[in-house]
Amino acid sequence: MTEPAMIDVNTLRISFGHGASLVHAVDGVSFTVREGETFGLVGESGCGKSTVLRALCGLNPAWSGDISIAGAALARPPDRAFFRRVQMVFQDPYGSLHPRHTVNTTLGEPLAIHGIGDRDRRIVEVLEQVGLGPAFRYRYPHQLSGGQRQRLAIARALILEPRVLLLDEPTSALDVSVQAEILNLLTDLRRARGLTCILVSHDLAVVAHMCNRLAVMMQGRIVEELDVAALAEGRTATEYGTGLLTASRGYDRRLAAAFVEKTEE
Amino acid sequence: MSDPQLIVDDLHVRFRTPQRIVHAVRGVSFTVGREKVGIVGESGSGKSTVGRAILRLTAPNATVSARRMAFQSVDLAGASENAMLKVRGRRIGMIMQDPRYALDPVMRVGEQIGEALDGRGLSGAERRARVLAMLEAVRIRNPQRVYDLYPHEVSGGMGQRIMIAMMLLPEPDLMIADEPTSALDVTVRMQVLAILDELVTNRGLGLIFISHDLNLVASFCDRVLIMYAGRIVEECRAEDLAAAQHPYTRGLLASLPRIDARRERLSVLQRDPAWLND
Numbered sequence: 001m002t003e004p005a006m007i008d009v010n011t012l013r014i015s016f017g018h019g020a021s022l023v024h025a026v027d028g029v030s031f032t033v034r035e036g037e038t039f040g041l042v043g044e045s046g047c048g049k050s051t052v053l054r055a056l057c058g059l060n061p062a063w064s065g066d067i068s069i070a071g072a073a074l075a076r077p078p079d080r081a082f083f084r085r086v087q088m089v090f091q092d093p094y095g096s097l098h099p100r101h102t103v104n105t106t107l108g109e110p111l112a113i114h115g116i117g118d119r120d121r122r123i124v125e126v127l128e129q130v131g132l133g134p135a136f137r138y139r140y141p142h143q144l145s146g147g148q149r150q151r152l153a154i155a156r157a158l159i160l161e162p163r164v165l166l167l168d169e170p171t172s173a174l175d176v177s178v179q180a181e182i183l184n185l186l187t188d189l190r191r192a193r194g195l196t197c198i199l200v201s202h203d204l205a206v207v208a209h210m211c212n213r214l215a216v217m218m219q220g221r222i223v224e225e226l227d228v229a230a231l232a233e234g235r236t237a238t239e240y241g242t243g244l245l246t247a248s249r250g251y252d253r254r255l256a257a258a259f260v261e262k263t264e265e
Numbered sequence: 266m267s268d269p270q271l272i273v274d275d276l277h278v279r280f281r282t283p284q285r286i287v288h289a290v291r292g293v294s295f296t297v298g299r300e301k302v303g304i305v306g307e308s309g310s311g312k313s314t315v316g317r318a319i320l321r322l323t324a325p326n327a328t329v330s331a332r333r334m335a336f337q338s339v340d341l342a343g344a345s346e347n348a349m350l351k352v353r354g355r356r357i358g359m360i361m362q363d364p365r366y367a368l369d370p371v372m373r374v375g376e377q378i379g380e381a382l383d384g385r386g387l388s389g390a391e392r393r394a395r396v397l398a399m400l401e402a403v404r405i406r407n408p409q410r411v412y413d414l415y416p417h418e419v420s421g422g423m424g425q426r427i428m429i430a431m432m433l434l435p436e437p438d439l440m441i442a443d444e445p446t447s448a449l450d451v452t453v454r455m456q457v458l459a460i461l462d463e464l465v466t467n468r469g470l471g472l473i474f475i476s477h478d479l480n481l482v483a484s485f486c487d488r489v490l491i492m493y494a495g496r497i498v499e500e501c502r503a504e505d506l507a508a509a510q511h512p513y514t515r516g517l518l519a520s521l522p523r524i525d526a527r528r529e530r531l532s533v534l535q536r537d538p539a540w541l542n543d
């Protein structure tokens with residue numbers, strides 16, 4: 001608990017559009033993640049989770065509030081060294097991969113941009129780490145399955161050996177055994193390198209397994225923050241948090257009807 | 266099991282790549298009636314490829330063959346491209362795994378969904394009203410705003426619901442849903458699944474539900490097919506999934522994280538080469 005804050009976010013606000021289509025996607029969000037910690041972000045679809053992560057990794061300059069990473073205020077735009085320290089795995093790997101770049105080019109490019117040598121070894125090594133063999137090295141994104149693309153996206157984030165990793169639904173496209181391999185890999189990296197992570201996921205079991213603490217978001221705000229022990233024991237403080245826990249148990253026709261009534265009130 | 270609507274018998278799909286031929290689907294046979302059939306299995310085992318092959322939407326480097334592939338009275342293997350156009354989207358819908366990629370990036374999402382109503386002689390206003398009603402049905406909070414957004418302006422879960430809305434509008438008889446709810450929070454997911462569930466029960470929709478979420482498939486579907494390396498290695502009633510026998514399926518179940526039982530490491534699967542042949 002004495003570790004210094006690695007990520008500090010204070011009253012972050014981000015909006016899109018004007019007039020009738022104005023939306024406050026992130027509406028005063030504050031949280032702190034200490035070095036080496038993994039912080040979970042869960043919540044409604046469309047509540048602003050990806051928007052928070054994109055701002056943290058410098059991809060959305062139009063925010064207000066305070067963000068500091070490793071004690072330094074986030075610059076707009078951030079310098080090149082920042083991008084080496086903070087990497088993000090995007091929610092839909094297809095959209096974030098260049099369709100005409102092979103796996104090899106996708107992984108070699110960040111190394112070239114940051115002037116890092118020994119590229120061949122690093123590419124082979126990171127492919128091995130994410131469980132894609134050398135056979136995939138010269139494939140294009142459309143020649144990979146959904147889960148294989150996701151592993152490529154994770155490999156691309158890892159190849160720069162960042163200190164902060166922002167993970168947006170990193171395993172939702174993976175079968176549960178590959179998911180286990182990736183989560184174990186992240187656990188190892190966290191231990192070996194003191195990696196700090198924010199993990200966005202709709203899967204509360206994944207969050208419970210990986211995180212120390214988590215925040216529950218709804219419509220641009222954090223409505224509840226709790227530690228995983230509380231999550232495991234079902235001690236949620238808000239109705240929405242409790243609903244998430246209940247719905248995590250699987251599909252139930254009667255419960256579904258109850259949820260519909262609630263949102264229609 | 267109700268009478269089969271879809272029959273797939275000994276389906277094979279091979280991809281040509283510069284290095285070698287990838288035999289992605291290796292003799293898959295199953296039927297689907299007016300029921301919910303789950304497909305789970307290894308990433309890369311050919312689940313999406315099976316879905317695309319049914320609609321003949323596989324990539325140009327693919328070769329598809331089957332002893333028989335039929336939907337109601339349509340011979341899917343032999344039908345002309347023209348005949349397939351009447352099937353695709355209208356009688357068989359497919360919710361693609363990467364919705365934001367599957368959508369046209371330069372067209373507003375509302376207009377794209379509306380295209381599913383082409384050829385019905387609806388006025389512009391009627392069409393818009395139908396689309397807005399469908400967006401509301403899939404629990405989009407502000408349908409008016411979302412109607413005018415471009416695909417890159419919607420969140421992951423909104424993209425999935427847009428895709429679902431688009432596929433439901435033409436009221437198909439069979440829906441192939443490829444990871445349709447992986448980006449939805451679990452409360453919205455429950456509500457969207459209830460829509461599909463209702464269509465199966467009341468309108469006799471047949472549903473192929475491809476998913477990595479074992480708990481979800483076990484609680485939502487009627488039957489489950491488990492795929493490994495291009496084959497169906499096991500089939501069971503959904504409620505019996507936890508008692509599945511194949512070592513691959515057992516391995517999957519063992520690697521699930523749990524909310525209430527934290528472990529240092531998750532167990533991973535030791536793949537056995539023998540699974541490729543049995």
Ligand SMILES: Nc1ncnc2c1ncn2[C@@H]1O[C@H](COP(=O)(O)OP(=O)(O)OP(=O)(O)O)[C@@H](O)[C@H]1O
Nearest residue numbers: 016025045046047048049050051418420421422423
């Ligand atoms: N470029 C943009 N233009 C307009 N609106 C946007 C843009 N990007 C995001 N939004 C809006 O901001 C809100 C939050 O989106 P965000 O992608 O952060 O949600 P999310 O919490 O990640 O949801 P999900 O779990 O479905 O991925 C949504 O209403 C979305 O439509």
Ligand SMILES: Nc1ncnc2c1ncn2[C@@H]1O[C@H](COP(=O)(O)OP(=O)(O)OP(=O)(O)O)[C@@H](O)[C@H]1O
Nearest residue numbers: 143145146147280289308309310311312313314324
């Ligand atoms: N166009 C293509 N060219 C070459 N190989 C391909 C092509 N499309 C798919 N493949 C390969 O075929 C196999 C099956 O792919 P498919 O997308 O059907 O898997 P999946 O079971 O849906 O996996 P996931 O759960 O990861 O989405 C994979 O090994 C993939 O790499």
Ligand SMILES: [Mg+2]
Nearest residue numbers: 050091420421
């Ligand atoms: Mg998102």
Ligand SMILES: [Mg+2]
Nearest residue numbers: 145146313362
């Ligand atoms: Mg797939």
